[in-house]
Amino acid sequence: MHFTTALGLAAAFSGVTSALPATQRRDGGSDNNPSGSNSTSNSNSTSNSNGGIDITNNMGHTIYLWSVGNSANNSMVTLDPGDRYSESWQVNTAGGGISVKMATQPNQSDVLQYEYTLEGDTIYWDLSCINMSDNSTFTTAGFDVSSNNTDCPSANCAPGDSSCAAAYLYPTDDQATHGCHASTQMALNLGSSAPSS
Ligand SMILES: *[C@@H]1O[C@H](CO)[C@@H](O)[C@H](O)[C@H]1NC(C)=O
Ligand SMILES: *[C@@H]1O[C@H](CO)[C@@H](O)[C@H](O)[C@H]1NC(C)=O
Numbered sequence: 001m002h003f004t005t006a007l008g009l010a011a012a013f014s015g016v017t018s019a020l021p022a023t024q025r026r027d028g029g030s031d032n033n034p035s036g037s038n039s040t041s042n043s044n045s046t047s048n049s050n051g052g053i054d055i056t057n058n059m060g061h062t063i064y065l066w067s068v069g070n071s072a073n074n075s076m077v078t079l080d081p082g083d084r085y086s087e088s089w090q091v092n093t094a095g096g097g098i099s100v101k102m103a104t105q106p107n108q109s110d111v112l113q114y115e116y117t118l119e120g121d122t123i124y125w126d127l128s129c130i131n132m133s134d135n136s137t138f139t140t141a142g143f144d145v146s147s148n149n150t151d152c153p154s155a156n157c158a159p160g161d162s163s164c165a166a167a168y169l170y171p172t173d174d175q176a177t178h179g180c181h182a183s184t185q186m187a188l189n190l191g192s193s194a195p196s197s
């Protein structure tokens with residue numbers, strides 16, 4: 001089953017930022033040179049692209065968010081219903097990528113993650129449910145990712161569709177399909193198509 005496969009790979013890759021093709025991973029993959037940070041984007045602490053991510057709370061209650069690996073701002077953000085959080089693409093100066101963690105409680109014990117890595121003109125991204133419980137309110141409410149770039153794939157997890165959430169655990173079939181131009185402005189809606197609950 002797809003779910004089992006994804007879980008196995010996810011476990012092998014550990015829970016941290018994964019939004020890179022396997023050959024470019026630098027976030028703990030044992031077969032990578034840990035000092036091989038020859039990427040130009042890695043030496044810049046701020047993004048030089050125009051794109052970014054908007055995260056909107058369409059759910060009926062408060063959401064907590066952390067942009068982990070973002071040295072500019074990694075404090076906890078509180079999103080009341082209707083609030084939106086935005087960030088332009090950031091670079092993790094420690095290598096690897098950024099993980100935006102979202103939770104319904106003010107701690108990171110049960111999180112939906114939007115992970116991205118900026119590599120040159122490309123933004124690699126994925127949604128990860130690896131640290132989210134099966135009965136998460138995010139699954140109940142549904143969530144989706146869209147963008148202003150028709151060449152960039154979208155994701156849509158309907159309310160209650162836990163298998164959809166699992167499918168986006170890691171889009172391992174071809175992670176390159178989640179590589180978009182860095183000028184892409186993406187939108188993650190939490191509870192997009194669900195009535196408030
Ligand atoms: C996230 O999931 C990974 C893989 O199951 C696990 O190793 C890691 O400890 C989890 N992190 C948290 C904060 O629970
Ligand atoms: C970085 O690139 C330069 C020039 O291509 C090369 O000489 C150097 O060995 C590279 N460093 C690493 C750590 O790969």
Ligand SMILES: *[C@@H]1O[C@H](CO)[C@@H](O)[C@H](O)[C@H]1NC(C)=O
Pocket residue numbers: 040043044048
């Ligand atoms: C950071 O990015 C800017 C804009 O692309 C570039 O001009 C500059 O050389 C970069 N700095 C480093 C240290 O790579």
Ligand SMILES: *[C@@H]1O[C@H](CO)[C@@H](O)[C@H](O)[C@H]1NC(C)=O
Pocket residue numbers: 072073074075076077078
């Ligand atoms: C971090 O983000 C929060 C929420 O958007 C904001 O209140 C705070 O001022 C930011 N801190 C910095 C250093 O940018």
Ligand SMILES: *[C@@H]1O[C@H](CO)[C@@H](O)[C@H](O)[C@H]1NC(C)=O
Pocket residue numbers: 105106107109
């Ligand atoms: C997270 O916060 C909730 C609500 O305050 C609490 O019940 C739960 O024990 C906390 N979990 C951890 C790991 O701190």
Ligand SMILES: *[C@@H]1O[C@H](CO)[C@@H](O)[C@H](O)[C@H]1NC(C)=O
Pocket residue numbers: 133134135136
């Ligand atoms: C949700 O699942 C977790 C384990 O993944 C469990 O500890 C918790 O009690 C469940 N909550 C509800 C409301 O079913």
Ligand SMILES: *[C@@H]1O[C@H](CO)[C@@H](O)[C@H](O)[C@H]1NC(C)=O
Pocket residue numbers: 050051052148149150183184185
């Ligand atoms: C998407 O939005 C970003 C940020 O506003 C902008 O720089 C970019 O040109 C837009 N892309 C398209 C295809 O409209």
